[in-house]
Amino acid sequence: MNKTYVIGDIHGYHDKLIAVLQAANLVTEDNHWCGDDSALWFMGDYTDRGPDGSAVIELVMRLQQEAEADGGRVIALLGNHDIQLLAAHRFRHRPSTGPGKTFLTDWQRNGGVSNDLALLNRRQIDWLSELPLMALEEDRLWIHADAQLYPEYGDSVDAVNDTFYDLLHSDDDPAWDKVLSQFSEHRAFYQQVPRVLDLLERFGGQQIIHGHTPINSVQWKPADQVTAPLVYADGLCVNVDGGMYKGGPGFVYELPPLHELVPVV
Numbered sequence: 428m429n430k431t432y433v434i435g436d437i438h439g440y441h442d443k444l445i446a447v448l449q450a451a452n453l454v455t456e457d458n459h460w461c462g463d464d465s466a467l468w469f470m471g472d473y474t475d476r477g478p479d480g481s482a483v484i485e486l487v488m489r490l491q492q493e494a495e496a497d498g499g500r501v502i503a504l505l506g507n508h509d510i511q512l513l514a515a516h517r518f519r520h521r522p523s524t525g526p527g528k529t530f531l532t533d534w535q536r537n538g539g540v541s542n543d544l545a546l547l548n549r550r551q552i553d554w555l556s557e558l559p560l561m562a563l564e565e566d567r568l569w570i571h572a573d574a575q576l577y578p579e580y581g582d583s584v585d586a587v588n589d590t591f592y593d594l595l596h597s598d599d600d601p602a603w604d605k606v607l608s609q610f611s612e613h614r615a616f617y618q619q620v621p622r623v624l625d626l627l628e629r630f631g632g633q634q635i636i637h638g639h640t641p642i643n644s645v646q647w648k649p650a651d652q653v654t655a656p657l658v659y660a661d662g663l664c665v666n667v668d669g670g671m672y673k674g675g676p677g678f679v680y681e682l683p684p685l686h687e688l689v690p691v692v
C-alpha cells in the first residue's frame with residue numbers, strides 16, 4: 428500500500444530537511460527521491476527565519492518532479508510566509524497595515540532573509556503562486572495554519588484554492604495585506620472541538636493536518652525534544668510543525684490509517 432508522509436514548516440532549514448528526509452528513506456545520500464510510490468506532503472512556509480529558504484524551494488520543486496517520474500507524489504501547500512515573500516517581491520515599498528508599514532519591511536520583520544528574495548526567480552514565483560492553500564485527500568483536510576480565515580474565501584476546497592490563485596496573480600495589495608494579517612492567528616483549534624467540526628463539515632474530511640504553530644510553543648517543552656506530531660482536539664487535529672526554526676530537528680511523520688487515530692463515536 429502507498430504510504431503517506433508529512434513534514435511541517437521548514438523555514439529555510441535546508442540541512443535539517445535533508446537529514447529528516449534521508450532518515451525516512453525518502454531521499455538518497457545525494458538527495459534524490461527514493462520514496463517510490465509514497466506521497467510526501469509539505470505544509471508550506473519554505474523560507475524566512477532560516478538560512479537557506481531558496482535552496483528549500485529548489486529542493487521541493489525538484490523532488491516533486493522526481494517523485495512524479497517515479498510513481499510517487501510530493502504535494503506542497505502554500506504557507507503565509509510564501510505569500511509574504513511573494514508580496515515583498517511584488518509590492519516592495521507599497522504601504523501595508525502590518526507592523527513594518529510596507530510589504531518589504533513586514534517580510535523582513537517576519538524573518539525575511541535577503542538572499543531568498545535576491546534569488547527569487549520567475550520559475551520560483553510561478554511555482555509558489557500556483558500552490559494550493561488547502562487540500563482534501565484520504566479523508567483528511569490539509570491546511571497550513573491553525574487559523575480561521577479559510578471559510579471566508581470559499582465554500583469548498585477548490586473554491587478557496589481558486590480564490591487564492593486569483594489573489595496571488597492580482598495586483599490587489601489590500602487583499603494580500605488582509606490575508607497576511609489573518610494568517611497571524613495561531614492556535615484557533617485548541618480546545619475548540621466545535622470549531623474544528625464546523626470546518627470539517629464545511630470542507631470535508633475527518634481530520635485536519637496543519638503546521639504553522641511550532642509544537643513546542645503549544646506544549647511548552649524544548650523544541651529539540653519535539654520529534655512527533657501533536658494530535659489534539661479529540662484526535663481531530665494533527666499539528667506537524669516540528670519548529671525547526673525554534674531549534675527543533677524536525678521530523679517526517681508517516682500518517683497512520685485514519686481509523687487508528689480518530690476515536691469511534
Ligand SMILES: [Mn+2]
Binds near residue numbers: 436506508571572640
Ligand atoms: Mn505559517
